[in-house]
Amino acid sequence: MPALTDQQQAIRDFIETEVAAGRPCPSQREIAEHFGFASKTAAACHVRALVKKGVLAVEPGKARSLRFMDGTRLLRQGVVEIPLFGSIPAGFGRDREQEADECVPVTIESIGFKPTRNTFALRVVGDSMIGKHICDGDVVILEHGPEPRSGQIVAALIDRKSTLKTFLLKNGKPFLKAENSKYPELIPSEELVIQGVFRALIRKEE
Amino acid sequence: MPALTDQQQAIRDFIETEVAAGRPCPSQREIAEHFGFASKTAAACHVRALVKKGVLAVEPGKARSLRFMDGTRLLRQGVVEIPLFGSIPAGFGRDREQEADECVPVTIESIGFKPTRNTFALRVVGDSMIGKHICDGDVVILEHGPEPRSGQIVAALIDRKSTLKTFLLKNGKPFLKAENSKYPELIPSEELVIQGVFRALIRKEE
DNA sequence: TGGCATACTGTCCAAATGGACAGTATATCA
DNA sequence: TGATATACTGTCCATTTGGACAGTATGCCA
Structure with a gap:
């Protein structure tokens, strides 16, 4: 990657500062105005050079669509906070916002999907899900809603405690296969409240 | 702050997801298109309602200038890019930068420690580490260097393939306990190259 | 000397965009 | 009953915006 000129660096920094400050990405004319250019083409030219050098990316025709290709800067984007529960409360519903004691910040790319309002995380307690290779202390990310x-x-919610189970269709009927020996192997899913579907897992050592 | 309607919440979430994913803030027409509205005014109307309710801020006349007033959602920090290898190359050393085909962006908080230059990720292939509840397709994050x-x-590097093992001290001597039945239970660690120490794991469903 | 990248000014234009307005329809609330 | 909020369709328009083109000038390298 070729080195940036002073002017290109200055323009790169200006864009970064604006975005970091929470303001919308500057337009070509705003860049020109900030640097005192009489022509916005000067700004456009520098932006083009930055794109050519792999510093910025742009979606052609879209206003204010500059993005940083630079590793760390680019990855500042794509972080989503997922509410984390120690255990899913019995009255799980719309009002769970208040019950989230903390949040897990994850990058969209690392978990492989875009979290929605129905996405939540659960801290695994005990070895009851070890049959699914999910260990004590793991954080599982689930999505509420989809069949x-x-x-x-x-x-699934059992005895006011949430446990991971395998969802199975047997003869067209839905069952939950327990991964915990304390419970029967197959449970008709109608008797239980399904909290969410497993999407991703994060394990920390120690 | 008045409660949001379902539709307003959906639009709020859409904007948040787009921005969080690193894409430019959607325009009114893009919002309308995403929700299947025939008229962009519908989107504009909802955005206006969100502004009125204090959820969003907008700079009049500026394209893609929506911002969240919320604050917490905009906190994007602590993202680090970790080089990901399909398999650790034999000549593992300083020059591994070039060999990283891709990277995993993770938040420091989600993996529980701050990655260094010696941190790397490894995509698990096969079930050879199932004894450690690490499955095929998992991404493990390791740190090179520390004892x-x-x-x-x-x-550890065995037959030019890296495998996860448990490190044990027996009578003061270091051994590696295999988690794969194809290898002897205990291997003197001097015979092997230890690539890194397990730090965290990320599993994606599907 | 020519070619090339940088660093601008200045102009024109089509597409993208936000804003305003006119309607329609359905709820809720007083 | 009327006022208000929601939830749209549809249209017109001024402004914003990016893209392309024509020039000028400087410095660097081969």
């Missing part, structure tokens, strides 16, 4: 497919892992 | 403590999981 699980057969074979998927779901979080 | 492992007894009982910690390490990545």
Whole structure:
């Protein structure tokens, strides 16, 4: 990657500062105005050079669509906070916002999907899900709402405690296969509240 | 602050997701298109309602200038890019930068420690580490360099393939306990190259 | 000497964009 | 019953914006 000239660096820094300050990405004319250019083409030319050098990316025709390609800067984007529960409360519903004691910030790319309002995280307590290779202390990320497919892992509410189970369709009827020996192998899913479908897992050592 | 309607919440979430994913703030027409509105005024109307309710701020006349008043959502920090290898190359050393085909962006908080230059990620292939509840397709994050403590999981190079093993101190001598039945239970660690110490794991469903 | 990148000014234009207005329809609330 | 908020369709328009083109000038390198 070729080195940037002083002017290109200055323009790069200006864009970064604006974005970091929470303001919208500057337009070509705003850049020109900030640097005192009489022509916005000067700004456009520098931006083009930055794109050519792999510093910026742009979506052609879209206003204010500059993005940084630079590793760390680019990755500042794409972080989403997912509410984390120690255990899913019994009255799980719309008002769970208040019950989230903390949040897990994750990058969209690392978990492989875009979290929605229905996405939540659960801290695993105990080894009851060890059959699914999910250990004590793991953080699982689940999505509330979608109908699980057969074979998927779901979080279900049993005895006011949420446990991970495998969702199965047997003869067209939905069952939950327990991963914990304390419970029967197959449970008709109608008796249980399915909290969410397993999407991702994060394990920290120590 | 008045409560948001479902539709307003959906539009708020859409804007948040787009911005969080690093894409430019959607225009009114892009919002309308995403929700299938025939008229962009519908989107504009909802945005106006969100501004009125204090959720969003807008700079009049500026394209893609929506901002969240919320604050917490805009906190993007602590993202680090970790080089990801399909398999650790034999000549693992300083020059591994070039060999990283891709990177995993993670937040420091989600993996529980601050990655250094010696931190790397490894995509698990096969079930050879299932004994450690690490599955095919998982991404493990390791740190190169530090002397492992007894009982910690390490990545070791065997037959030009890296495998996870448990590091043990037996009578003061270091051994690696295999988690793969194809290898002897205990291997003197001097014979092997320890690539790194297990730090964290990320699993994606599907 | 020519070619090339940088660093601008100045102009024109089509597309993108936000804003305003005119309607329609359905709720809720007083 | 009327006022208000929601939830749209549809249209017109001024402004914003990016893109392309024509020039000028400087410095660097081969």
